[in-house]
Amino acid sequence: MNGSLHALLNTAAHHGLDFRFLLDAYDRDPFLHGLAVSIEIIVATMLGSAVAGIALLLASRSRHAWMAASARAFIELTRCTPTVVQLYCAFLVVNMLITQWLQQHHAENPFRPMFWVVLVLSLHQGAFHAEALRAGFDAVPAQTIEGAESLGLDRRTRFWRIEMPLALRTALPTLINNAVELVKASSLASAIAVGDITYQSIMIWTQRDNVLALMLLILLFYGALTLLVSRTGRWLEHRLWIPGYGT
Template identity: 30%
Template structure:
């Protein structure tokens, strides 16, 4: 027989579970479904959607699959993030090195780049470093002009350099989180530095820092919108072109936010799935 105290406990437990339930998710799903409904039924919303993603329904029916806006956004994100991982891993290893030259060079780069806003870094690479690099190549006998370097490449390099500094700190933290006893065990087995990092340290470190790397990747998707300042026709730039011609600011910017949010939600779930797979494989 239940007592009044037990009944109150169950009631409080039910209230706590209701408070913790993600009610915000229902609102987000409802808004998302409403926008999808408008895309399917409202002609003006359809025009806005197709223009922003860089595709026409007629071209899609005829087999011309372009999706220019989405393609450029994802290409810039993926290539720039791959570059940032390569830079971050290199600098992270240098930051954990006992060599004072390597350590100070990496530390100087990380502290310098992390202190510069991403937009400023993007403009600096595009309009200051690119002409400087072209001049250096011309001195080496390579005939090239600044027009030969597309803005997409400049944007990718800038984002890669910027996020490389943040990735370096993530890799450094992951490497330093591995217990010293594992380094000593690797040396006792006769492994050199490269083998220790390749087979012992980095596999464990990457599992630990994967959530942080995933968050950086999602941030890169959003920061890729900065390339619109260079005229790169990603979804942000296409949105600017669209509302500058018809002044439909509300519809255009709402659709742009919806597309970015959809990409971020999908990529977040993908990162969580990767984390789950890695942890499950490690547990086995």
């Protein structure tokens, strides 16, 4: 079996696709670790962006003008600036200021690059989630809200029991699209030396000069994950569809 694998990889290398690093634990183990780190980033930011999106939505719908205005300003700033610039500002500026302040108090900065990646991506995509949910809430029929009010439901109950379930169904295609974008944006972690699959691949191909082979693996990895997210989203759309609603 090992002989057949060696022969197969050698044949592929002869045709310009050098996957022989998979036979060497020195390169294979970091690559597999990078794959796991990428999945960890994606799962963490999926959850973080969902929380951030709901929090921004609630803030933007607040009765307090200052809170609604602050949420609106944050959403616009986040949507209108590149993700990688936000990541650099957080890691190279905010993180450095925190480090300097802690050093003055003889303490160590507990925030690692992984933290900043998850935080920035969660807040960035959370802004897009908030806008998608806002559109979903705007699509809830006024008659539905009036019916809930006539039943004596308070504002909080109407939000969680009536408006949110309906708005979520309307916004779901956009939310799933945001999730697909989030999967792809996770590769930006390599920009600040987080050891994800992209960063580990760069380290390998600088030594082995097998860029094409590793790029194909990266494309297959992200392609498979985005397809999984997209398929899951389609399943949720059919699962949560309310017959007759919106028609």
